[in-house]
Amino acid sequence: MTTARLHSIESFGAVDGPGIRTVFFLQGCPARCAYCHNPDTWNPNGGREVEVDEIVHKAKRGAPYYGEDGGVTFSGGEPLLHGDFLLDAIRELHKIGISVAIDTSGTYFDDYSDRVIEAADMVLLDVKHIDEQMFTELTGRGQGPLFDIIESINRHQKPIWIRQVIIPGINDTEEYVKSLNNFIQRIKSVKNVELLPYHTMAVDKYAKLGMTYRFADVKPMDHGRCEELAEELVQFKKQA
Numbered sequence: 001m002t003t004a005r006l007h008s009i010e011s012f013g014a015v016d017g018p019g020i021r022t023v024f025f026l027q028g029c030p031a032r033c034a035y036c037h038n039p040d041t042w043n044p045n046g047g048r049e050v051e052v053d054e055i056v057h058k059a060k061r062g063a064p065y066y067g068e069d070g071g072v073t074f075s076g077g078e079p080l081l082h083g084d085f086l087l088d089a090i091r092e093l094h095k096i097g098i099s100v101a102i103d104t105s106g107t108y109f110d111d112y113s114d115r116v117i118e119a120a121d122m123v124l125l126d127v128k129h130i131d132e133q134m135f136t137e138l139t140g141r142g143q144g145p146l147f148d149i150i151e152s153i154n155r156h157q158k159p160i161w162i163r164q165v166i167i168p169g170i171n172d173t174e175e176y177v178k179s180l181n182n183f184i185q186r187i188k189s190v191k192n193v194e195l196l197p198y199h200t201m202a203v204d205k206y207a208k209l210g211m212t213y214r215f216a217d218v219k220p221m222d223h224g225r226c227e228e229l230a231e232e233l234v235q236f237k238k239q240a
Helices: 052-065 079-095 113-119 132-139 144-156 174-184 203-209 223-239
Strands: 003-013 021-026 048-051 071-075 100-104 122-126 160-166 190-197
Touching (some): 021 052, 021 079, 048 052, 100 113, 174 190, 174 223
Parallel strands (some): 021 071, 100 122, 160 190
Antiparallel strands (some): 003 021, 003 048
């Protein structure tokens, strides 16, 4: 049975997919997002080694609370770094009737990734930025993996949640939200779109890790303004 590096587990997760979920944060990420709030997941050698049997055991403990919508979410870090492990884990979880979501940053895609997306029940996709140059500035990665993931999602017609962090001075305009809506139109089976207000809760974590936080001077996004932009997104979707 394959293994992976596990950073942490969140029981009764309510924001990483529909319903109540057990969220497994896997270790390692190829991106270096300027506003990442989990830089301790970047190192692929961090965390601890975990086998699929442990994942199944932990997931079964939460099963009474999943209901029809809940299940397991693999997040990170970047879970697609662990493609062979995910395929084994999804297969074993499906055997006991537990659905699986993959929460990806859209910054990594390899020979396993298409098979993982095909096997999973849904995908959560964090759109870092729709502009290629800004995407690279924010993540240190190119947009190629993002489009590979979208192509795979469309090919397998997987339900998808889109999430976009709204950052002051970066993408907090109606013009950007309109462009985001146009971008989303290329993706099939979109079930939900979330605009998430940027926050600075990770600043202290970077300091403790001795790391430089690139957005230290960026103020948190106003929640009310973020909600206004979300309403604009709905209107743009209706007009599309």
